[in-house]
Amino acid sequence: MPSALGWLFSASLLGIFVRAIPGGLLGDRFGRVKTLTGATAIPGLFSVLTPHAPGYGWLLAIRIATGLGLGAAVPNMIAIVSGSASERWRQPLTTMLWAAMPIGGITRMASAARRDQLS
Numbered sequence: 001m002p003s004a005l006g007w008l009f010s011a012s013l014l015g016i017f018v019r020a021i022p023g024g025l026l027g028d029r030f031g032r033v034k035t036l037t038g039a040t041a042i043p044g045l046f047s048v049l050t051p052h053a054p055g056y057g058w059l060l061a062i063r064i065a066t067g068l069g070l071g072a073a074v075p076n077m078i079a080i081v082s083g084s085a086s087e088r089w090r091q092p093l094t095t096m097l098w099a100a101m102p103i104g105g106i107t108r109m110a111s112a113a114r115r116d117q118l119s
Contacts, residue, residue: 015067042069
């Protein structure tokens with residue numbers, strides 16, 4: 001069972017890995033804002049579907065699909081911020097954006113652990 005949970009927790013990372021470069025290329029071709037808008041809709045949709053997954057295989061597929069959207073969003077978000085920030089703020093803002101995803105994951109795990117302790 002722990003190995004199955006490991007796959008579930010890392011499935012979105014697989015999607016991010018697969019989609020990051022193509023997501024950046026899509027942003028170059030169709031525009032970063034349009035690509036970012038579409039890419040953020042994908043994780044939103046699949047996050048809503050997550051609690052309705054009928055089984056492990058479906059849940060794994062949903063998590064990978066969520067990661068595919070995030071993978072396309074991240075390079076475009078970084079490019080938008082890097083291109084629009086002043087020289088002074090470019091590096092700190094880019095660093096904060098890269099740090100936001102793992103911080104969000106840690107926060108999500110901590111809140112879930114706290115919720116389990118309270119119930």
